[in-house]
Structure formats: structure tokens, C-alpha cells
Amino acid sequence: MIDEPTATPAAGVPPLATAALGEAPVGPQPDEELQEPAPSMGPARKAAIAAGVVVLALLAVFLYGVVAGGDDDAITGPSPLDGELAPAIDGVTLDGSRYSLDGDRGSWVVVNFFATWCPPCVQEHPELVLFEQRHAAIGDRRVVSVVYGGPAESEKARAFFDRNGGNWPVVIDPSGSLSVDYAVAKVPESILVAPTGIVLGKIRGGVTADELDAIIDDVEARAGVAS
Amino acid sequence: MNAALGTAGIVLAFVASLSGMVTVAHGLVRRRRNQATLMVPYAVLGLAGAVLAFAAMERALIQRDFTIRFVAEHGSHKTPLLFEITALWSGLQGSILLWGLVLAGYIAVIVWRFRDRRSDPLLGWAVVTMFAVATFFFGLMLGPANPFVRFSPPLGFDGQGPNPLLQNHPLMAFHPPLLYLGYVGFTVPFAFAIGALVTGRVGEGWLVATRRWTLFAWGFLTAGIVLGAWWSYEVLGWAGYWAWDPVENASFLPWLTGTAYLHSVMIQERRGMLRVWNLSLLCATFSLTILGTFLTRSGVIQSVHAFSEGSIGPLLLGFFAVIVLVSVGLIGWRGDRLRSPGRIDSPLSREGAFLLNNVLFAAFAFVVLLGTVFPLIVEALQDRRVSVGPQYFNRMSMPIGFVLLFLMAIAPVLPWRKASGELLSQRLLWPAWAAVAVVAVAAAVGARGFVPFIAFALGGFAGGAALRQVVLATRRQGWRGLVGRANGGMIVHLGVVLIAVGMAASSAYLRDSEFSLAPGQSATLGDHTVTYLGLQTVERSEKRSYVAAVQIDGGPIYEPSINLFRSTGQSVGEPSVRSSWKDDVYLTLEQQLPGDDGVAVIRVIVQPLVVWLWIGGALMALGTVLAAFPGRRRRRPTDPVSAPADAPPASDRGRVPAEVAG
């Protein structure tokens, strides 16, 4: 953008300038209007146009950012897990028994990552209880919770389940490796695992029982049509 | 009461700015000189309105007047008084109010300072520009960023107070206002640039008149950035001072173009060259402050520092577009007419060095801007989400930084117009030995590594050159050798060198470790031993603090803590730092609270030379102040055209080279 250098490439001004400077009398200021640049574009104008174009492009990008910026809060966004085989869960539950996700193959499983300090997790809990109770008899749609946030959380989670109910396996995850396997960024997150063991999608934020059923019903209906 | 006063103040300021803009512009277009005299009362009224609004908001915050929504959202009975006062700039609306106050202050001072020149059209257009900017910001406060929106608090309501991170450290009282003084201060040179473009006046007179203003703005911005880095270091808990976060970049971008301008303007003053380039730099600097505000206030880019977001994004974007289009349009219209006939005689000259300096600073700004907005660009093009992190910025800016350090060593000893190799070898000999001394000391204390050693060598070289200039100047002129732009500039250079060396050392030799310690247990990291003594719980009105007592090297006790803020339930760690000129020991208590066995997890980070950053920042601020004092007076206005290269002897500094008649 340093356009100056190209200004007067061949004109040797210094001698002239020196000559002019040597003479004391200074002529009247030339009429400014006569000095208007010639119709051909000078370097400054070219540079200005180039800068304008670049800035306009930048503006378009920002405008896009402003307009599209809202979709950050989307509840179900694509996740790299979609369509993959669900990462194995094979761990100890709060009551000391073992749980394996493979054992639930054949049913829908909602893998719910939660923490007791997270308000939306506390809020969604009754909905999960409702969902689990609806399907407890048949067992075709199950819930498994994973305690999120380190070893100190396990004790609190036990007290939480004692107080708020919830009759499903709660797996502890002291090292956080399950949270990494499922790419949990911000609890609560619920991962829907199909009876085939394939991840259908991830729900970020709180869920409701009806929402879960609606999603699963929808998939089953479409699969039914297809088959 | 507060809300009514505040709204009245904003309305007053808005109306005064709008009328000021319209009246002065009308007078300029119609060539009615007497209308220009009205700029003084309008500026005073605008300032009065802004002060009224600001005072009303502070009063409301101090009284915890929850009938104002801003106070309800950012104030709390539990918050201590200091952070209740600083709460004004912990939210969007308050920040804009501060912006408005600072801007109104600048306008009033400018109008007062130049009151004898009121009929000068260049000044007139500059004032119109400033009134226009003020109109926009006070307009924002009447619209989407209204700080005085009412709220009806339920009985016994108490607010949440400012974000916990913003009520942890007294630096909060200084860092944002200084940053705003810098940010907003660039409005002044920008306005004069617009004035010069509109009137087509190519003389350097306005430059001389405004360069001190630019220097002030730059100095405040520098101090604001350094204090911001210090705040990050003291508060955020990972011992980092600069993370190339979008908010940091937003303040750094105008700093880069402003720094480029401060150097290249000297070529214009001396040689009458680079007019269009300098005007462009000023326009770019101001546009970048608005762009930065947009980026950080609109939520298009995520950042830890983005404490105040709101719905003003599109308006700021529109304002940015208007500024850029007006600047670019004016430069396109007038630029070719402002061009100067001068040229640079030899690349090995002061002006050659400044040219390269400008190319590098422009490249630096380009890299930072590109990296900051690149995720947006990719998302717009491909719907692919990427991040551009510190590694990118470090890798790209390091070579630029090294070349700049090298230039910092060479340029101050270069004469204007032309230098010989002989001259350079004479003047740079001692700086070169300074470089040798610095790396030798570094090697002697056990430092290793190629990249940091390059930084040390270049730092010694540049520091030696700056010191040489200071020594020569003080020897020649006594204490006057410390003031004036060139001399103050050398002090600033010394500060930059300290910062560069501090950054190189602290990032290259950082040691970071986490220890689980029972009371009485010790751990060792590097040369330091930390002993965990125990944990206690401290109850305060706004928070409950878990305070660990940790002894460093058997000496004094430091207390990293975790604060649980009652209003939000958020827990925020508060590090504790033992600083010395040699190294910092940075302690944080990790979030896991000790179990029954009393074991606490303590993270220890040892970094050398961190204090040099803050000393360097202080030196930069000091140098700026010294540079703002008038140095040796120049009798003549600046020589605008090239004079023969052989006329003056290779004078080091301070002289106008060409002999001017008349």
C-alpha cells in the first residue's frame, strides 16, 4: 500500500526543488482547481479502490458472521460421532456393579452426561425419570448416566440420585476418558444410541421425555417405511 | 432520579453533538465563519451532558439503585465499593458510556486548545468529524445501548454484581479507562486527517499540531494493553499474559498501525513524503478501533474477555463501513493531489529504515487481522469450523518481531538521507558488544536454545543502540537529552527491548507442574520449593474463599485461593504470585477441593523475567510522556521537499537538513 514510491518515478525533483528553494520570492498559490488530477487514475486512487474492494469483501464476511452468528446455541448440532459405532462404555456404577453399553445392544440408549453443579442437568432430571419409567416395562428405550467432572463428583452424584430418584445405571468416569470418547464439551449432553449401537445424534442442553420419544419415534417410523 | 438525570445527560450530549456537527458543517459549506465559533459551546454542552450521564451512572452504582437495569445486572450490595465503581465498564452499556465521556472530553479539549484557529476550515472539518463520531456513540446510548433502561426490582432484590473475573483485582480500575483513552484518542488524528483530505491541504502544519495528540492516544493504548496483559496474568490463573485472543488482537491492531504512523510521520515532517500513506494509516487506525469494538461486542467471535455483548453489532458494522468508505473515498478523491515529489535517496538511511518498518508493521497488522477473522472467512466459504490459536500468531509474528528488533538497533543510529557502511560500523560497534554481553550472560546463567538466544542477541543489539543514543543526547544536552520525541522514543525502545526479552525468556523457559500435597508436604520445581501449609475458609460478604497457605523457598507465605461468589454460584480461582526481577513463582489452587485427608492440588508455574514485561511497559509509558514534551524547538516549519543529499553533514538528530530561504 505504500503508493508513494511510484509517485513520480522518473522525475528528478530535488534539483528543481533546490532551485526553487534557493529563490526567496514565492509565487502566488496556484489555482487549486487547475491542479485537479488528470482523468487518468493516479496510484493513490487505484490503491484506494483496491482497499475499498478488500474492505467490502471483509464486510460481507462480517455481515455473514452477524447474520449466521445465532446458530451457536442450536440444540442438536452435527457431531463427529454421528453415524459411528458408539464408543464403548464399560465401567463401574455408583452402586459398585459393572455396566457395559454392549449389554444394552438391541435397545435405544440415551447416554446422558451430567453433573450435580449444572442447573440444566438438575432441571432435566425429572424428564429423564419420566422417560425411563415410560419404557421401563418393555425396556426398549433405556437411560444410562455418566457422572461428569472428576472423582469428587461421584459422591455428590450418589446423594443426588438418592434424593431425586432415577432407577438406571449411573457410571462413574473418574479419569474423564468417557467424556472425551463422547466429546462432551458442556453438560448436559445426551447421546442417542440406536439399537444397532450406532450413534444417532447428540442433544446439547436439557432434554424432555417427549422430545426424546419424538426423535426416536420419528427415526423408527422412517426406518419402517424404508424397510 | 438517577435514570432521569442520566437520560437527560445523554440527550443533551446527543443533541449538542448533532447540532455541533450540523452547524459547523453548514457554516463551512456556506462559508459563514461566525458559525464556526459555535463549536465551543456545543463541545462544552456535549461534555457537560456526558459528565452528567457518567456521574448519574456512578451514583446509581454506588447507591445500588436497582431501578436501573444496568445496575441490577452489574451491581450488587455484596460487591465492594471499588468494584461497584468499576462495574460501569464491566458491561456493554457502561463501556459505551465511558467511550462517550472520553470522546466528549477530547472534543472539548481540542476545541479549546485550537480556539484561535476556529475559522480554519481544516479544523472545522476535523471538529465536524469528531462531532459525527460523538453523535453516533451518543445515538447508540439512546438506542440499543441505552445504559438507563428502567427495571422494577422485586422486594429485597439484590443484583449479581460484575462478572467474578472483573472483581478480583484493582487493575480493573485502570486498565479499561486507559485503553479507552487510547482507543478514543485516535479519533483526534483521524478527524484531522479527514479535515486535511476534505480541504485538500497538503501542508504539514496540521501534522505538527496533532502529533502530540497521536502520541497521547498511542501512549494510553500502550499502557492499557500492558495493564490488560498484567491483569490477565494476575487473574486468569494460567500465568499467561498474552493469548492472541480476539479482544487482545482488537486492541493490538490499532496499536500496530498507530506505531507505524508514529514512525512514518517523521519522514513526512522531515521530507514531506508519504502523505497519502500517513493519512491512510490514521484512517486505518481509527477504523480498526471501531472494527475491534465490533468484533468483541457483537459476539461474532468468541473470547474470554468479551464480557459485554449486545445487539449493537450491526450498527457498529455499519459505522465501520461508513468510516472506511468515507476514508477510502476521500483518499481516492484527493490522494493523487496530495502526493509529494520527494523520494528516498538511499535505502540505507533513516527514511529507508522507517519505510521498511512500515512495511513490517503493516504486514504484522495484516497477519493479526487475518488470523483473527479467518475462522469467520472459512465458515462463510465452506461451512467448516476452524480455530486460529496462539501457535499461529506466534509463528507468524516471530520473524516479523525479529526483523523489527534488528531495525530498532540500526535505525536510530542511521542519519537521514544517506549513510555509509563506515558510519554504521562506527556507531553500531558498542551495541554489537551489548548483544554479545547479553547472550553471554544468558548462557552463563544456564539458558539454552536457538530462538530465545536470537531474541536476546537482537534485544541486546537494539537496547545498546537505544542506550547509545540516550547517552549521547544527555551528554550533549544534559537533562534535555531525555525529552523530546527522538530522545523519549529511545526510552520507549528500551521498554520494547525489555518486553521482547521478557517474552522470549518467559515463554521459552516456562515450567509448569501440578502437585497433590498434604499439609506440611513440599514439592520442588526448578530452583524453587513450595510447601503446602494448610487451607482455611474465609467468609466475605460477596464470596466464600478457600485460601491455601503455601510457603515458597522457606520464606514468605503466599495464598492462592478459590472464591465462590454467592450471587452467581461461580467459583473462580485467584492465583498468588511471587515476583522477583529474576523469575516469578505462580501458584494456583486447583478447583478440586481437598478431601478428608487434607490433600490440596496446587499448580506451580515458574517463569523467568516476567517482571521485565511490566517494567518495560512502564518505561514505554515514561518514554511516551518524555517524547510528548517539546524537545529542542524548531524555528522553521518542516521542510516539505527534498533537498540535495549532499547538503547537510550527516547530522545525527534534531536538525532540519535543508537550508530554506524566506
Next chain:
Amino acid sequence: MMRLGRRARRVLWALALVCLAIVFAVAGRGDGKPPTQAERVEALSRQFACPECSGQSVAASNAPAARNIRGAVADMVAQGVPDEQIRGRITDRFGEEVSLVPASDGVVSLVWIVPVVVAVVAVVSLGLVLVRWRRTIGEGGAASEADRALVERFLAERQEATEYETLR
């Protein structure tokens, strides 16, 4: 400042360069030790963004998600997984967004290439311009009518500025 003869100066310069070379040879190459596991974990966790917090790296954040990733990285380092694979596994899981180091493929590589191209073009054109100026110095320069007018105007401008200065 001491005045030195030309020869003494040459010797001192040579000595300085030799000293620099020696120091760099001794100290300028790192300690040669391969990074420890802890150092690798530290370096790797600086390359990932904490998915839960905006903008901070995993190393800088203490949020659970950041701790989890740090733990996973530490596990993989302990198992001897090479850095490149660790990066791959984490970005596979959490998406490309989590990597703070932009990729070098497709559109994203532009973020690396464009600045280099721009810098090279800028420096080269600056050099070309300086060379061109240099060449014109010798020619004595035939001043055009436009140059004459420019100089006229600057002189007038300066006159104006002088008047202003003296008025003050």
C-alpha cells in the same frame, strides 16, 4: 565516546562476531534432551481449545472439559502414542474447531500462505521502488510541468504554515 581507529574497529567487530558465534555454538542449540512426558502433555494441551470455554486453550483452562482432554492426552502420551496421532484422535472426536493450529490443507492453508505471499510482495516491491529511485538520481531528472507545479504549491503551503507558526 572513545574514538577508535579504523583498524581497531575492524578487529573489535570481528571479535564481537566470533564471540557471538561461540555463544551460539555453546548455548544456542537447546539442551538436546528429548521432551519429557510432562512437557509433551503441556505442549499438546496448548494446541487444543477448551471446548467448553470460549477461546482459552486446554492448558489455560481449568474447566472439566479441559481437564478431561488433558487427562486423555496424558494417557495417550503415557502409552507412547506419537503427537501427530494424538492430535488426530482429539480432533476426530471434538471436531476440527478444537485444534488451535490451523490445518495446512484446502482453504485453511491460505491462512499460512497469504501472509507469506503478501510479505514477499511487499518487500520486493519496496526494493524495486528503491532501486528505481536510485537509478533516477544520476540522471539529474527532467522536471515535468507537474513537478514544477507541485513544488510551487508546497512552497505556498509552507508560507502559510510559517505564517501560522509566527502568529502563535
